[in-house]
Amino acid sequence: MNTKVTIAGVEWKNPVTTASGTFGSGMEFADFVDLNRLGAVTTKGVSYEPWTGNPVPRIAETGSGMLNAIGLQNPGVEVFVNRDLPFLKQYDTRVIVNVCGKTTEDYLKVVERLSDCAVDMLEINISCPNVKEGGIAFGQSTCSVEDITRQVKKYARQPVIMKLSPNVTDIREMAKAAEAGGADALSLINTLTGTKIDIYKRKFVLANETGGLSGPAVKPVALRMVNQVARTVKIPVIGMGGIATGEDAIEFLMAGATAVAVGTANFRNPLATVEVIDGIQDFLAKEGIADIQDIIGCINR
Numbered sequence: 001m002n003t004k005v006t007i008a009g010v011e012w013k014n015p016v017t018t019a020s021g022t023f024g025s026g027m028e029f030a031d032f033v034d035l036n037r038l039g040a041v042t043t044k045g046v047s048y049e050p051w052t053g054n055p056v057p058r059i060a061e062t063g064s065g066m067l068n069a070i071g072l073q074n075p076g077v078e079v080f081v082n083r084d085l086p087f088l089k090q091y092d093t094r095v096i097v098n099v100c101g102k103t104t105e106d107y108l109k110v111v112e113r114l115s116d117c118a119v120d121m122l123e124i125n126i127s128c129p130n131v132k133e134g135g136i137a138f139g140q141s142t143c144s145v146e147d148i149t150r151q152v153k154k155y156a157r158q159p160v161i162m163k164l165s166p167n168v169t170d171i172r173e174m175a176k177a178a179e180a181g182g183a184d185a186l187s188l189i190n191t192l193t194g195t196k197i198d199i200y201k202r203k204f205v206l207a208n209e210t211g212g213l214s215g216p217a218v219k220p221v222a223l224r225m226v227n228q229v230a231r232t233v234k235i236p237v238i239g240m241g242g243i244a245t246g247e248d249a250i251e252f253l254m255a256g257a258t259a260v261a262v263g264t265a266n267f268r269n270p271l272a273t274v275e276v277i278d279g280i281q282d283f284l285a286k287e288g289i290a291d292i293q294d295i296i297g298c299i300n301r
Contacts, residue, residue, distance in 0.1 A: 008159035012039035019263030040094035065215025149181025230256025246279015
């Protein structure tokens with residue numbers, strides 16, 4: 001049975017990675033999960049300088065999901081390069097670094113710092129607020145999406161995955177803009193913006209007031225967007241949003257995703273990633289499918 005997939009010339013042993021921000025940089029889950037089994041590990045967002053993140057409380061449960069307003073807290077790229085990357089390179093898995101920033105220059109400094117590192121791919125988080133444009137996220141304007149993609153591609157030595165925000169009018173337009181800017185692949189969706197109110201305290205539950213909604217609640221929206229984008233662009237798509245089982249992953253693959261990412265499920269079940277891998281393999285075996293390529297995008301043929 002062949003479960004290998006290739007994205008922008010990089011071969012993965014299977015189509016399963018982790019969603020950024022839900023798996024640390026792998027070290028936090030290594031006691032539960034054999035990282036060698038994953039197609040790739042996608043790290044938590046890495047910025048040039050350390051970020052402290054938002055004030056607490058910054059996580060809240062919702063029906064079939066969760067809200068988070070962590071604020072991309074991380075110790076910065078130097079700590080990642082000197083501590084986290086050597087740890088990850090012990091394992092036979094692809095390493096994808098999620099890059100975040102508040103200005104285009106912030107992104108480029110991280111990308112340039114990682115250019116000579118043993119990193120397989122870069123995932124650029126364009127849901128970050130652009131401080132030079134009044135706090136509007138890079139990923140909410142087609143011009144901004146194309147421009148930052150083009151700038152990143154000038155500095156990157158690894159294939160570039162642009163991570164798209166669902167908080168837009170038409171995700172297809174953002175996908176086309178990233179493709180026009182030279183993106184090698186796309187990942188989607190990032191979280192949907194939501195909020196929660198404590199009716200007894202008469203205040204927002206999150207200190208930040210709003211947060212990113214993730215988990216099973218967003219899966220139908222994510223699946224729809226992944227299918228729309230897969231039909232629109234010619235570059236590979238990595239699908240994510242509410243994936244917790246092999247069956248969930250199969251849906252995304254059939255919708256046109258070349259690979260999938262497991263996110264919020266990791267908080268509930270640390271074994272979620274390997275269970276998804278096992279579920280995909282079980283499905284292929286039961287259906288008599290010898291090559292995973294036979295199901296990728298099959299509903300669009």
